[in-house]
Amino acid sequence: MDSLTQIILGAAVGEAVLGKKVGNKAMLYGAIAGTIPDLDIFSSYFTDTVTALQIHRGFTHSIVFSVLFAPVFGWLVSRYERYKDFKGWAWLFFWAFVTHPILDAHTTWGTQLFWPLEERLAFKTIFVIDPLYTLPFLVFLILAMLQNHSSKKRRFYNNAGLILSGCYLLLTFLLKWIAVAKFESALEAQQIAYQQIDTRPAPLNTILWSANVETKDSYVLGYYSFFDSQPITFETYQKNHQLLGDLRNDPKVQQMTGISKGWYTIFEKDGKLLYNDLRFGVLSMTPGSQDFVFQYEIATDDQGKVHFVEQEKSPRDVKKLMSDLWSRIKGN
Known part of the structure; x- marks a missing residue:
């Protein structure tokens, strides 16, 4: 806390x-x-x-x-x-x-x-x-x-x-149990086959809950508010773990994936290889956004040593997230 x-x-x-x-x-x-x-x-x-x-x-x-x-x-x-x-x-x-x-x-x-x-x-x-x-x-x-x-x-x-x-x-604990039941029902209704589900409250409240759901090749992320009147919708994020290539065997990469408990995606942007820790959600609730709260560049120095560099978050991003969350808390 x-x-x-x-x-x-x-x-x-x-x-x-x-x-x-x-x-x-x-x-x-x-x-x-x-x-x-x-x-x-x-x-x-x-x-x-x-x-x-x-x-x-x-x-x-x-x-x-x-x-x-x-x-x-x-x-x-x-x-x-x-x-x-x-x-x-x-x-x-x-x-x-x-x-x-x-x-x-x-x-x-x-x-x-x-x-x-x-x-x-x-x-x-x-x-x-x-x-x-x-x-x-x-x-x-x-x-x-x-x-x-x-x-x-x-x-x-x-x-x-x-x-x-x-x-x-x-x-x-009761609120989480209810939220998990809602997510599981939505996944079943939408016939989404999944391997595991991970849920947590959204920032600053216990009314809005988020779920990370692992499928074979991707993760689907969704939100549920106790004020919702419409079915839960999910956004799909490809794992792209293959983009790591030989880096997958690097000790520092393995250490980081262990910390994330396997909940991560990889994507390329502006020539950078970026690592998203999914456990803490996205900075933007805009569909398809790749702006995660904890995002790191996987950089390699001249000696070939791997470093994880956390990407900076601007006050504007945080302000927009708070606005989006408040809107979503009130229901879909």
């Missing part, structure tokens, strides 16, 4: 663990702990694009990290804070650390919660930024913050935020 959401969750967890004893400092340290796992993004400054993608939401988003580093941070804080209970601080950091990847596991990217196992836990029930999850949670956290640390209202507001956010996450 986005940084603000993780700060809110960390602060609320910190309050639940130590708020009654240390007041707003519990929220402060919880918020700090809630951001620490995402420091793995700095790996992009020290390694290549593909390796940085693989590192992200890896070790720092695991139970192992939470168990190893919670006592370290707990000990450090207990050394200089007036409240000296090492165990209390360690528990605060542990729960703030571990709830971070559990929340991230609901997104498309997922987390290596059980690192060193390579498998990522990804329920794909919520977008990385979801105002319906974050804003009510933030309101309850602010209400709790304004109360005296020993007040029953403080605990009530904080618990209400945690319960409401948790219930919303549970609701997203």
Whole structure:
């Protein structure tokens, strides 16, 4: 999830663990702990694009990290804070650390919660930024913050935020189940033979859902809104994996296809060989658009080494996507 959401969750967890004893400092340290796992993004400054993608939401988003580093941070804080209970601080950091990847596991990217196992836990029930999850949670956290640390209202507001956010996450599983059923019915009605289907909510909401559907030679992509009145339509994108040629055997290409779980297309544009990661959808809902959210040029340097270069996205593209999504959310 986005940084603000993780700060809110960390602060609320910190309050639940130590708020009654240390007041707003519990929220402060919880918020700090809630951001620490995402420091793995700095790996992009020290390694290549593909390796940085693989590192992200890896070790720092695991139970192992939470168990190893919670006592370290707990000990450090207990050394200089007036409240000296090492165990209390360690528990605060542990729960703030571990709830971070559990929340991230609901997104498309997922987390290596059980690192060193390579498998990522990804329920794909919520977008990385979801105002319906974050804003009510933030309101309850602010209400709790304004109360005296020993007040029953403080605990009530904080618990209400945690319960409401948790219930919303549970609701997203039901919404996903309904969306999957709708997509499967549409594929059957349109006699589209497919090998597998992958669904997720569209950006910023859980009303509009998208599906990637793999067929023998192509992928078909579709959208379903709970306000739809017309049948679901699908757009076809050829896999074009053969365009990779001998690059298919390159370690960096294999690493990238592994990260994408095989959900990718290849196409050529202006002399460039481009790699589309399908899991995060398109930037434009215009039929046939090849502008994907995560698109990389497969470049080869003078030594024959392969590099993936992420293609820049303009503010205009993002603005148009938001407009298209809002129109599509209202139904077809």
